[in-house]
Amino acid sequence: MQKNLVIVESPAKAKTIEKFLGGDYKVMSSYGHIRDLKKREISIDEKTMEPQYEIPADKKKVVAQLKSEAKKAEKVWLASDEDREGEAISWHLCEVLGLDQQQTSRIVFHEITKPAILKAIEQPRMLDMNLVNAQQARRVLDRLVGFKLSPVLWRKVKPALSAGRVQSVAVRLIVDREREIQKFKSEPYYALQAVFTLDDNGKQVELKATLDHRLKSQEEVDALMQQMKQATFTVDSVQKKPVKRSPAPPFTTSTLQQEAARKLGFTVSQTMLVAQHLYENGHITYMRTDSVNLSSLCLNTAKTAINALYGEKYSHPRQFHTHAKGAQEAHEAIRPTYMDRQTIEAPQQEQRLYELIWKRTAASQMADAELEKTTITIEAECGHANGDNSAAQKTLFTATGEVVTFDGFLKVYRPTEGDDTQADTDEGKLLPPMHKGQSLERMEMTATERFSTPPARYTEASLVHKMEELGIGRPSTYAPTISTIQQREYVQKGDTKGQERPYTITTLKGQSLTHRKKSEMAGSDKGKLLPTDIGLVVNDFLMQHFPNIMDYSFTANVEQDFDRIAEGKEQWEKMMKAFYKKFEPTVEQTLKSRSEHKAGERVLGNDPETGRPVMVKIGRFGPVVQKGTADEKEKPVFAQLPKKFSMEAITLEEALELFRLPRKIGEYEGKTVTINTGRFGPYAQHDGKYTSLGKDFDPMTITLEEAIGLIEAKRKKEAEKHIKSFDEKPGLEVLNGRWGPYIVYEGKNYRLTKQQKERAKELTLEECLEIVKA
């Protein structure tokens, strides 16, 4: 007979807490929400806004266990997180387990430490129904938006698409950014660098300095260079000032995802998976958090660890405060459980992420770095031989240097710059000692043509950063949202090929001025998020009909309403009814507006041969070009849009080319050979078999002979494919694939080791079954 039952959200947490509380307490986990709106239907009464909840199939078992333990216990404590969702979890537990709200204690804690838990037990409270209602409003709003908008897309764009408060805005960010980049006009400018020499105790030393402003044209560069030929240079000012740099706060989910991407090359979901392991093994605190708060326990142990490792002057305990929009701060920041463990025994990825977390946490408790920043300005004086002594022209160069006088937190953690900052830093650059009035000798001067750069495309991590800034999404949903928008094919990670761009370098050496042309690749990008045709069409469609939902501040605005509900100042059903009253008619209207054209459809022109209209649109299976319409006598002709074309940019000429496929190129062995292009690129079809053309052949120009060659090559490979089979086990075969021999058994493939591959022909049935089993 158990006296007390405590219910928390996470099983790892349950284990820890049980240790703190001792024998009178049993601690169990609800594994998150135990009840939700029904999966398939909208499950909201559109008049009253009353939600219909159910226990999802995969939660039945947990609920049954909780029920039976709750019955046995004298007292039940609900210890879910202290935020909207956590309060709702507790309320659902009350409802489902049949607990009396008056008899049930709701407790909360923000850190999993013994004093925090014991203190929480001493301060139980009742369920906060206002907070629960704020969650219900959130839940109902998201369901209404998602389940009303998605079907509109199925009708107007393409089946199985989805829209939602979070994902649609995430896509919009990427679409807007891409359009900004396309619109961007790159302007050239010229950055001028000079090398001087000066005398430092009899030694000639070099000094690099930069012109204090950018030049706009080559003419300006040439004119200035002419002046510089005769100019004399003196030090105008020497300024030294101490600068302090402070460490960044410890990790939240979003900053961890960003830093792991930059420093370790992890994807957002990879980071979460690895962090989950670290958490389950007790190495770090909870990894889904928006808080930068550290427990006093951590502050103390961090101090001890830093003192021991680096000495007292490196220690500087500090507490950080969260500024993120809509942060709910139910947990601590992400930190090591034990600060005295600088490293752990674990698989490599976990080790690396752990060390990153340790360093970031430690650095946050360390002293500021102190630097000395030196700025030297150099004046060029140009003599005016013609006696024209109008306003003296002042040309200034600046040289900056930075010296770390005390490294502080930099000893363990170097901050990485944002995505779009340039790599040039003055860090570690030491300038020779100089004084005002000192004269310098000009050596070489170089003006390099540069180009203003458009805003950077989003990476997974920088998108998360932006979403957090706008208050869209939560720590638990960043990674899933990024997967969703890629799964729906709204965006994809891709490479953009740059364009070759010439630029000019102008050099003044001695008295001779030279111009050199070079070229660089501009605008190339790797692995960045790009909108697809479908993403563009869906985004434009939603922007046109539902600008309110697509507004970047929509979430922030409704959050304010949720806050008012949480404070008991507004009724949640009232708020939802008001929203729905405006929203629902727009949905109806959009569905009803039976326009002839599908969303995103674009007419390119007419086929010069038949006069039939040619258009691009999103078809049942993605973007297609179409010739003719359904109401004409002759059926319309379709062709899938190959990847290299975009719906926005394809021309009539390019589209007409696409209709030239499928192309019959002749006969072989009495059967026609047809060339077409499909999902996996161009292919030849012959005798019911398909042969890929590969990259070397163009489907428009390939000859019959070339195609036959490919067909024969494929046949040969096909024949070599089969290595071995066994009469006793017809389902088992040893085959030769793209990566050498492998075993196929009952529809599944099994790889072989290097040694096994070498003697693939001699493998026995027993050996094969062994491999399958392993």
Added chain:
DNA sequence: CAGTGAGCGAGCTTCCGCTTGACTT
């Protein structure tokens, strides 16, 4: 990882937040 190749008139699809599952012996 191990081979793919249709259709454009029917089925199904979808949201955001919480949380990790486990057919063995």
